[in-house]
Amino acid sequence: MNAPDKTATAANMVTIVPESEIGGLMDAASAFDAVEATFAAMARGDAYNFPVIREAIGHADALYGFKSGFDKAALALGLKSGGYWPGNEARGLTNHQSTVILFDADTGRVKALVGGNLLTALRTAAASAVSIAHLSRKDSKVLGMVGAGHQSAFQMRAACAQRDFDKVVGWNYHPEMLSRLEDTAKELGLPFEAVEREDLCAQADVIITITSSHDAQLMADWVKPGTHVACMGTDTKGKQEVDPALLARASVFTDEVAQSVTLGEAQHAVAQGLIKEADITPIGAVIEGTAKGRTSDDQVTLFDGTGVGLQDLAVAAKVVDLALKAGKAQQVPF
Structure with a gap:
């Protein structure tokens, strides 16, 4: 043999x-x-x-x-x-x-x-963290969390590695799940406050939305100037986390433009004619220095994290x- x-x-x-x-x-x-x-x-x-x-x-x-x-x-x-x-x-x-x-x-x-x-949890949190590192104000102090599912703890930990937050505020459709956010904030040595969505927007310098919603959870006029919003839950046609008018107000960035306009948060704003595909900047271009990211302290920036293979x-x-x-x-x- x-x-x-x-x-x-x-x-x-x-x-x-x-x-x-x-x-x-x-x-x-x-x-x-x-x-x-x-x-x-x-x-x-x-x-x-x-x-x-x-x-x-x-x-x-x-x-x-x-x-x-x-x-x-x-x-x-x-x-x-x-x-x-x-x-x-x-x-x-x-x-x-x-x-x-x-x-x-x-x-x-x-x-x-x-x-x-x-x-998947780690790479999704990493994507929002990359957006925070490159687009949020360096003096951001309050982190707002919309959503308290399994992924939310990973998102909070990754975000807090990028900015010196001194407080976390959170909202969830099912309030009984907010203990996950509170426990994670405690683990990170930060105070946590459960708030209504409009108050969350009034306080937060960085907002992460991580839900499976099919309806807008945040309205455009709630978000204060200078905020960075990372929309991480919309990855399928029909899903939606924020008011499409917020994308018209913000400077919009994404992982991949083709996914952003078809199955990401931008699908709704594009369909309503509020923004065009050309208005969306790949965050990789900001990382590479071939496109501008944040240009002022009052600018609202939004990252449409669709999740790419x-x-x-x-x-x-x-x-x-x-x-x-x-x-x-x-x-x-x-």
Whole structure:
């Protein structure tokens, strides 16, 4: 019998990083760096996303889809498959479920399979944190949180790493969930106050909206001059978190313009003729220095965080490297 071809066997190994290992490998700072670099690569034309597929499956009220792309500089090729199952929390699971699959850009072979739930939370929070770092006033002191679901704690922690906030104010459609915001603020050493939405806007210098709403939760005239708003919940046609007139009032930035106008927060303002696609600036261009970000202390800035597949690939590729170095990855023939 011929001896096994060890070279061929190694070449066909797939690296698996299970969900249970992600928390011990990937942190918010690493996610921030990966996402910021991805946005910059997109602005340079080195990376691009493929069209998103996201559909209601007609079962369990679930939304399911694929996000994918290719970063030719990092040779990151792959997809994230998953979606939103609103009944999962009652089952002791997170509502968002996903898995990232990475492929070898030279051969098309499957290279890695990575648990995507925590990575999705980290990369989503990292995106809003990147917007805060590049667009909010440096003297911002009050953080406003609209939404108190699972993702909100990640958003708050990531935001507080970018600005020296001295207070958090929060609102949620279900007030009984605000304890998550209060507990996270306490963990960060900050006082927390539950407020109504208009009062939240009157106090906050930075506002993060992270809901699954299909109706505007914040009105344009509530937001005070100089505020930065990061809209992180709208990633599907029909969803909406803020008054479309707010986008007409603000300087609007996004992760990807094509997604912003079709399934992001800008879909409503564009449909109503309040803004045009050309009015939206990719945040990667601000990072690269080819476009202006905030230009005055009174300017209202808004980041439409739609969530792009390249973000998922970037954090997944990073965690694969970390897992291999730490001996936490599983490798199996495929």
